[in-house]
Amino acid sequence: MFKFSVDSRKWHISIERSSSVHASNLNIKAPEDSPNTDGIRIQHSTNVTVSSSTIKTGDDCIGIGDGSKYININRILCGPGHGISIGSLGENGRRETVEYVTVRRASFYTTENGVRIKTWQGGHGYARHIRFEHISFSRVIRPIIIDQYSCPPYQHCKNYSTAVEVSNILYNLRGTTSGEIAVELSCSESVPCKNIRMKDVQLDYGINGKIYDGHPKSHCLSVVQSWDEGNVYPNVPCLTKKLSY
Numbered sequence: 001m002f003k004f005s006v007d008s009r010k011w012h013i014s015i016e017r018s019s020s021v022h023a024s025n026l027n028i029k030a031p032e033d034s035p036n037t038d039g040i041r042i043q044h045s046t047n048v049t050v051s052s053s054t055i056k057t058g059d060d061c062i063g064i065g066d067g068s069k070y071i072n073i074n075r076i077l078c079g080p081g082h083g084i085s086i087g088s089l090g091e092n093g094r095r096e097t098v099e100y101v102t103v104r105r106a107s108f109y110t111t112e113n114g115v116r117i118k119t120w121q122g123g124h125g126y127a128r129h130i131r132f133e134h135i136s137f138s139r140v141i142r143p144i145i146i147d148q149y150s151c152p153p154y155q156h157c158k159n160y161s162t163a164v165e166v167s168n169i170l171y172n173l174r175g176t177t178s179g180e181i182a183v184e185l186s187c188s189e190s191v192p193c194k195n196i197r198m199k200d201v202q203l204d205y206g207i208n209g210k211i212y213d214g215h216p217k218s219h220c221l222s223v224v225q226s227w228d229e230g231n232v233y234p235n236v237p238c239l240t241k242k243l244s245y
Helices: none
Strands: 004-006 013-016 019-024 028-029 040-043 046-056 062-064 068-079 082-087 095-104 107-109 113-122 123-140 144-149 164-177 181-186 192-199 201-207 217-221
Touching: 013 019, 028 095, 040 046, 040 068, 040 192, 062 068, 068 082, 082 095, 082 123, 113 123, 113 164, 123 144, 144 164, 144 192, 144 201
Parallel strands: 004 028, 013 040, 019 046, 028 046, 040 062, 046 068, 062 082, 068 095, 068 107, 082 113, 095 123, 107 123, 113 144, 123 164, 144 181, 164 192, 164 201, 181 217
Antiparallel strands: none
């Protein structure tokens, strides 16, 4: 596996239709304003591990697409860029799936997004059994995103009665955001997200290493059977607080 990849015209590394891949100690770099320069793109692959790497790009540090399962991302330094993304899934009504993904001990610095799941309206399939654990953010604009309303720029997309199912997602993370909405859960009104769990989530408003008095907000749409398991800030009103005895 290449150890260095600099200024690729598009994706730096693509892992496609592969199994049992281990990539580590990578250094990937592209200008912050360079579009479609994903660091690593994973699709149709099983048992992939990416660890101990630094990724600075103009798009996703790591993008995980259709047909990916048993993906482990560990100790990644991401930023600048668009964060780590699942998707987008379900474009043009396609059935697409991602499952059993773990992102652990990643650090995000000045990224546009943190950890994101994105799907198109009218799609089919699922994104499920995904864990974002022990993650840190510094000046990330939108740390947590589920967006099931992907739409081409400058177009008005209608609501559909079908959607990619998003379920069994765990968040455990902390750090600072430079944006207003720290937690955005915009799920399909026809196929709501379910079993979204958050525990030990602390997202403060901060710039240049300093925490300020601003209060980050959360946004919820169509989230059911989901849980605040303790120590979650900002408050996410669509999560039911679990009582401890």
